Amino acid sequence: MDQGIFRQIENTVNDLRSAEFNTFDRHIKKLSRLLHSETLEPISSALIADVDLDAWIRSGEATQGGTVGSATLEWPSDPQKELGLVILLIDRFAQIPDAAMDFSHTFYYAGNKLTANVQNMAAQMIVPFARDYIEHVKTATGTTEATMLPVRSGPAARKVFIVHGHDEGARESVARFLEQLGFEAIILHEQANQGRTIIEKIEAHGEVGFAVILLTPDDIGGMKNSDDLQPRARQNVLLELGYFIGRLGRARVCALKRGDIEVPSDFGGVVYEPFDAGGAWKQALSRELQAAGFDIDWNIAMKR
Template identity: 40%
Template sequence: MEKQEALDKLNELLKEGDNLPEYKLDNNPVYHKWHRKIKRIIEKIFGSTYLSDLEKTKFEPSPLAQGFDDVYNSNGELSRFNKSIIDKKMLIESFIEEVEEWEEHSARDVNTTYSDNVTLNIINIQKDIPKTKVFIVHGHDELAISQVSDIVRKLNLEPIVLRDQVSRSNTVIEKIEAHTEDIGFAVVLYTECDWGGKEKDDLQRRARQNVVLEHGYLMAKIGRENTFPLVKGRVETPGDISGVLYEKMDEHGAWRYKLADELKAAGYKISKDLI
């Protein structure tokens, strides 16, 4: 995420914290919505680094408070509620100070840790690109490719599907490099295309190996926060890359609205009303 965009989002969080409704016993939906929004934004900016710090500031009403009168609330729960808000705002202010130290359009290092204790240093180069195209990483599931492409078009964006691009005698990796130069976001389709596992008697459905490879390549090139892993069916996902959240391609289509939310967070000017 660009420096100014990150600062704008963090300052917006501070303003929202100043305008929270007063505490009510076991009924503070705006506060909890604010907490979830903070979590989404700091994860997009910093990855999972500060999520544990945020969780320490979370307010949860005590079960003992239920059934007590307002005196109990004012002396106990209200105090903890207000402290939670103050702690969150102080944390956000510290994030703002950190972002202000970034250099414009500079490279940022994001550590992605695998379950086998190998750490991959991903360099995410920040640069300005037009927010008009969405790259689609795919296997052999034609229906899934078509569904994602259709949603991208409905949002007035251009889907880039590698198989549809002219090869010009390039290798696959050369095609990927060429067609992701002006890409700001990617959907990665994990579909039931292959089988795999440690034991031949315990094989699991997996995405094609090229999908996993291209997912890693795009995380390095455009940033983990700008990739949207979409899982269709009972697919075994890659070994616990820290901070990567996989969205289910549910039959009711809720994934479409989640995709739109992520595109908006990535700076794309779209409207969910078009879906």
Template identity: 40%
Template sequence: MHQIKTEEGETINLYRNGTLQIQASPALKSKFEEDYNQYSGSTSPAPSPAGTSTGQPALESMVAPATSKQVFVVHGHDETAREQLELVLHKLGIDHFVLQNSGGGGLTIIESLEAKIGQNSTATSFGIVLMTPDDMGYAQSHGPDSIQPRARQNVVLEMGMLISSIGRRNMAILVKGHIEKPSDADGILYIPFNNHVKETVPRLANRLKESGFVLNPDKVAHASS
């Protein structure tokens, strides 16, 4: 994935499949749409008809739909898995926030976290924790023979903040491969996958719907493919 940050605060993500995604306020997204139409000569955001090409990505695939519900994404060092998750959420039409993709607004990391998922924050409706085997660790009392893959410590910290802020019923934890899970996090929905985040879509979609998200069945099928 390639990423562009504008002076106005937009984050533009370009995925390997040609999809462009905008992370910005509705006003900035609208301005981007106007600028894009002016540049491309398009008068409609509709994609080009099948079999034709303008040389530009369809605008429909470029601007993430506006929604009052936002998903906060927690992730570690597996950039491929993070990109896969962002693409899945884009296909589902779900607005999401990834701290790494934001400019931070001059805030420290912990201040940014508090603003989005602190106990007094109302910015986040749902949390997805992407647990990937980025670290290795073991209990000193058990010795090095008990070493296991673990998620990054920041992932565990942010997961705890999410539980405190929005409750475990508004969360899903996506677990890649074999990984040691925090023992105090039992009762939270763990959704395993091996090769691609899209393996989690059926169960993730059900969890999102239980939390109040309205999902298009065709988009769910598309995100699973």
């Protein structure tokens, strides 16, 4: 099995997580083509056999109450049929772009904006599908080489790096919230130096499987000879953001952005979640952790 196909699926799924309304169509079509590529077509065809997508959707629509977004989907207990349903959905979205908008509005409602709905659908449905689909392919083909897709991790791997600037309040808020969820927060400045560089400190914690990057307005900057200076994160924080994207993969990195600051425009697929005073960032971070394969206690995550 060509490992490159796995990486292409991962990258496309991460693009979908941050896709705007006008770019979703391109990425979903690419994902559909990958699932039906010469390598994967036999496996995908077997998964969609005897799966009735329309009957399943109608059953979910029948649960719609008086509140928008109250409809729920009854997922089959057979994991292969679940994979088959999502493959058929992806194919339909690729053929009929409006179908994705309607489906996400009904079952993954996140507000009045279409983009918010499709991004929520991508995070809650397509990301877990991609992880489980690749594991299914690896099992079916005897492939054992690890990929960068998120996998379910046990309690021993519940460790998260926190990369931060000068905002100690933001750092402590994130660290305490992660601890409430049962994670160990690894804050680099609290780790003994022992003559090591920052990168060497990171490498010493090879078992850490997720990173939270706090982008806070600690510096200002702009174009040379320009008086228009904008708040931005410290340069070392941006360096470590890029490092973790390369080391862990985009699906295992969550960037929390405080205020209106400049962010890198060339880190494709990275989702910048607002670090708001109201605490909605806690649910956003919890969704990212869950999408990466970690179990989340939503009773704790929903507390403000």
